[in-house]
Amino acid sequence: MNISMDLMNKTSKHPCYSEKAHEYARMHIPVAPKCNIKCNYCNRKYDCQNESRPGVTSSVMTPEKALKHYIDMKEKVDKLSVVGIAGPGDALANFEEVEKSIELIKAYDEEVTFCLSTNGIALPDYMKQIVELGVNHVTITINAIDPEIAANIYKFVIYRGIRYQGVEAGRIIINNQLEGLKFLAMNNVLVKVNIVYIKGENEDHIEEVVKKTKELGACMTNIMPLIPVKNTPFERKERVTQEEILKMRKKCEKHLQQMYHCKQCRADAVGRLNGKGCCNKKEIS
Template sequence: MKCQSACSAEKELSAETQRHPCYSFAGHKKYARMHIPVAPRCNLACNYCNRRFDCVNESRPGVTSEILTPQAALDKFSLVKKEIPNLSVVGIAGPGDSLADWEKTRKSIELIKARDEDTIICLSTNGLLLPELAPELLALGVKHVTVTVNSIDPKIGALIYRHVRYKDETLTGKEGAELLINNQLTGIKILSAHGVLVKVNIVMIKGVNDNHIQDVVKTVKELGASITNIMPLIPAPGSVFAHHEQTSNKDLEKMRQLCETDLPQMRHCQQCRADAIGLLHEDRSAEFSRSEPYPKKPDVSETYKIAVASKYGKRVDLHFGHATEFHIYRCGPDGFTLLEKRGVEQYCLGVEECGEEEERREIIIQSLADCDAVLTLRIGYHAQKRLLEQGILPVENCDKVNNGLLFTMKELAEKESA
């Protein structure tokens, strides 16, 4: 009977996981997710992080346009569920740490589970508080947990974390990193032993932990982790690693290939905002944001030409490397005029094409040489660098096109006055 019960639970979890776009490659184009930003506090200071809660103009982890109470999160969930029927997952990814604000996280889970028991609940955490809160997660029925583990060596961890805040004590250097690592690994072991699917995120930081990642993957495998997600560093403005070189897609894929002999690798991660909504490749969070729009008339005196990466011309919704055309706007004191839709060859075509990526990227940049700025959902380090060398300002944004253009004009004006 115990075997039958265990097998039944395993089949149920497997079926549920097929509806989780982060854990299931087959499901990531079919099922939508919603991140509820209810946990603003964090107990770590990571050198790659700079959390800006009120910014709708960035698309990266730790960013949100608003902080919600548990009740507001429930209300927003109900609204989104009506508009996006294929919503299958509600995740809590901060914008701080989901366990550092545990009371808000727990209440949000309870409210949403009571409203819709079929919705999958998952959360992301740095793992510092996992050993003590794992029993509560199990009691709540959470079956999918992501833990970010960037190192299992305190010496390397000390290069990534400025300090660790634990039980009213602030620890730095190897001491803080060692505590964090021990708690992360203990928490993963507890959750995995009780049937929770643990995904481990690893930020690949060139020259810091890149030669250590295989050790991390082997260790978390032994503890029961089911999948790892190796992500490139996104140099966040204002962070310690703001000017650190971003890991190339080629190096990232090489590392994934080395590690997939131990654990399956997630290759479709979009490094989502803390308030992301919709399919992984189509963030619709701005549609449901309460943020005030920019004024309709720009407060600038100059006229600029701006290229926008947009699928339908309504939202800034494409990565620079995924665009096959750019909407070219003339923007000035009197507003915006769409001049043309300029076709280009998509340069990011996957790992097999990485050798030709640089050449295609250069052709695209030259085709935009008459523009003052390029506005895109996200743009990689190397493309940013080449655009700046050509005198073109790269701008990341995830808003409506008009708001994005206004934001870009403001950035251009500030650059000229600096």
């Protein structure tokens, strides 16, 4: 992948893609409430002041509200360089709202960098539009490349209006994720792959995920510990220690660049990735 100078410049100011960009801030706009899969570790609570994790937000915004919020935060947050769409559901399950939000904010500020996070199941349907929108950074959560392992992680997936379960669901989501990753990487989009480290499910498989995603053009992987959440099938899963996460990242670093500074932020987070409370709702650090 040949990275343009413009993309290199944008990446140098993107705190999730460059650890050296810690002086720059990002904001997540929660414009994507719907989701098209059910992960066994996910509970999308909309209003939880005391939780900072993916899927949590205090409210869902319309594209117009997201623009107003961006304008407000741009005045208050120094070096706000990135707008991300990371939920509380999946960006591509809400593509109309996501597209409009990006267009409105881009019309106001041509310099801002956009990124979005997705589970990837709908990538074959939207990957061309992502490129056409000018989104240069995409994060795909890929927890397995073996359908049998994936079948234990996802309760079900919905693709083109049809609900799938078990190994068939695993096969569909993996095929779509990998197809989308390859296409985006070939079209000058930097793709980061998130992998949730789940004890008893994929810990012996993570290195294979890293190898495969590198082969298809991923620029880095972000191996994150499972956060056991109440009222989910994985609520009693053993927590992954910081030592175990570090060991896994070091093991996989020989294949592909690893992210060490992820804070597993809320869907409405604002601020820098360093400093106390940086991932809380509308936190300015």
